[in-house]
Amino acid sequence: MTGAIDWKALEVGEERRFEVPDVNRTHFVRYAGASGDFNPIHHDQTFAEKAGLPTVFGVGMWTAGVLSRIASEWFGPENVKRYSVRFATRLWPGDTIHCHGRIERVYEEKGVPHADLALTATNQKGETLIQGAASVRPWRGNQP
Amino acid sequence: MAHIHPPGLPVERGKIHEFANAILDEHPHYHDAEAAAAAGLPGVVAPPTFVMAAALHSDPDTKIAPELAALDTRYALHGAQEFTFERPLVAGDVLRAEPGEVKTYEKEGKRGGTMKFVEAETLYRDQHGDVVLRSRTTAIQTAGVVKDRAP
Numbered sequence: 001m002t003g004a005i006d007w008k009a010l011e012v013g014e015e016r017r018f019e020v021p022d023v024n025r026t027h028f029v030r031y032a033g034a035s036g037d038f039n040p041i042h043h044d045q046t047f048a049e050k051a052g053l054p055t056v057f058g059v060g061m062w063t064a065g066v067l068s069r070i071a072s073e074w075f076g077p078e079n080v081k082r083y084s085v086r087f088a089t090r091l092w093p094g095d096t097i098h099c100h101g102r103i104e105r106v107y108e109e110k111g112v113p114h115a116d117l118a119l120t121a122t123n124q125k126g127e128t129l130i131q132g133a134a135s136v137r138p139w140r141g142n143q144p
Numbered sequence: 145m146a147h148i149h150p151p152g153l154p155v156e157r158g159k160i161h162e163f164a165n166a167i168l169d170e171h172p173h174y175h176d177a178e179a180a181a182a183a184g185l186p187g188v189v190a191p192p193t194f195v196m197a198a199a200l201h202s203d204p205d206t207k208i209a210p211e212l213a214a215l216d217t218r219y220a221l222h223g224a225q226e227f228t229f230e231r232p233l234v235a236g237d238v239l240r241a242e243p244g245e246v247k248t249y250e251k252e253g254k255r256g257g258t259m260k261f262v263e264a265e266t267l268y269r270d271q272h273g274d275v276v277l278r279s280r281t282t283a284i285q286t287a288g289v290v291k292d293r294a295p
Binding site (some may be wrong): 019020027030031033034035036037051060061062064065066070071073076077078080081082083084085086087122134139140 | 229
């Protein structure tokens with residue numbers, strides 16, 4: 001969890017990582033309920049097979065939500081100014097998600113300290129699930 | 145499925161709690177109103193991707209770009225997504241979504257034939273009419289099923 005962040009002391013190259021082992025269909029269904037995304041391709045085996053797939057695959061936005069934790073745990077969710085993701089390989093039941101974030105740039109905008117993060121979610125084979133990026137800053141600017 | 149919606153897109157504490165749990169995030173600012181208040185926030189914060197839930201629980205007044213609605217979900221892929229916040233989204237906010245700029249273009253795919261890209265922006269305004277965040281969705285319509293590795 002985040003303590004007080006020393007925004008002026010952030011350095012390029014600082015990293016955070018965590019993993020979610022053994023992803024399962026319940027993860028997908030729970031996200032479907034929470035998000036309201038009931039596209040059956042993410043929970044209905046029959047539907048997935050009719051679409052020519054071996055089984056259901058993960059909702060991209062679920063993995064994106066999991067990956068956003070790198071920025072929210074590190075800097076506090078209220079301090080995430082921008083979060084973007086690009087989806088690559090699909091996530092299948094049984095996969096492990098490796099999430100990684102690294103500070104790529106530290107700078108000031110209108111006197112407010114900012115940092116840009118490069119984020120990646122990869123599976124257990126090292127294939128990229130998501131390439132992401134985030135910009136963080138103290139949400140109250142320079143107010144204490 | 146029944147589709148009955150309250151007016152606007154209410155950002156609710158319980159929904160934030162449920163959504164944060166679904167993405168396996170235990171940050172206290174998502175779950176604990178007192179911790180959020182201690183950080184100077186008027187309510188628990190919504191995760192960066194939360195409006196995907198709001199968008200899908202949208203009220204009848206919310207319009208998504210017809211170009212997105214027209215995609216065949218069997219062969220559509222979510223290519224990219226971006227959220228840009230003017231301020232933290234918090235429990236108690238009531239959002240209104242309005243479509244922004246839409247771009248469509250085509251590319252030759254390596255695996256699925258011609259791919260049609262739809263890039264659609266959505267603006268989310270709060271109860272005061274101020275923009276809280278902008279979302280940009282890139283969806284890809286493939287010509288047929290995209291083969292991928294089995295698990």
